[in-house]
Amino acid sequence: MNPHTSLSPFHLPEWALEVQGQQKTPLRSWHERMAFVIELSWSNVRHATGGPFGAAVFNMQTGQLISVGVNLVILSNCSLAHAEMVALANAEAEVKSFDFRAAGLPPYELVTSCAPCAMCFGAILSSGIRQVVCGARTEDAEAIGFDEGTKPDHWTAALENRGIGVQVDVNRDEAVAVLQDYRARGGVLYVPHRTQ
Numbered sequence: 001m002n003p004h005t006s007l008s009p010f011h012l013p014e015w016a017l018e019v020q021g022q023q024k025t026p027l028r029s030w031h032e033r034m035a036f037v038i039e040l041s042w043s044n045v046r047h048a049t050g051g052p053f054g055a056a057v058f059n060m061q062t063g064q065l066i067s068v069g070v071n072l073v074i075l076s077n078c079s080l081a082h083a084e085m086v087a088l089a090n091a092e093a094e095v096k097s098f099d100f101r102a103a104g105l106p107p108y109e110l111v112t113s114c115a116p117c118a119m120c121f122g123a124i125l126s127s128g129i130r131q132v133v134c135g136a137r138t139e140d141a142e143a144i145g146f147d148e149g150t151k152p153d154h155w156t157a158a159l160e161n162r163g164i165g166v167q168v169d170v171n172r173d174e175a176v177a178v179l180q181d182y183r184a185r186g187g188v189l190y191v192p193h194r195t196q
């Protein structure tokens, strides 16, 4: 662990800080953890603080919440501020290590309402996280107009080959409902598909 005091790289909106502070009870199953991050994604749209995506890092063994992430691209004028990036970066600050696999730390898990885009896929590899749990699929985000970038065709195998467990389609229908509602409301597509 790094002995230096960590600054949380991303500033969460007030409502998300409250949710993070109030979630003291461990969430023991993937379904519970996914329901929690899907609720984050609903709340992010409801509070008009960003896109329809939520994520969180948990202690994989106990289900204790470490940090929440929501999409803050528009609010922070930062194209990096995807829910997974926010959750990973703030969790690393919280555990005071840039490597979740540093000696003395328990295994950590990223739970995300949607499968990671190309950027978040790279961040997952760099982070040392042990497991990734996904709700909606990449194609579900692309179906409402987001461009998820180019990932390896067998991206789950690519993660597993690095010792990162992957679970997909957890509470997928509930996760997709947030995306479809966002499109129906005419939500901003901050990563439109671009060809030039």
Ligand SMILES: [Zn+2]
Pocket: 082, 083, 084, 116, 117, 118, 119, 120, 121
């Ligand atoms: Zn992403």
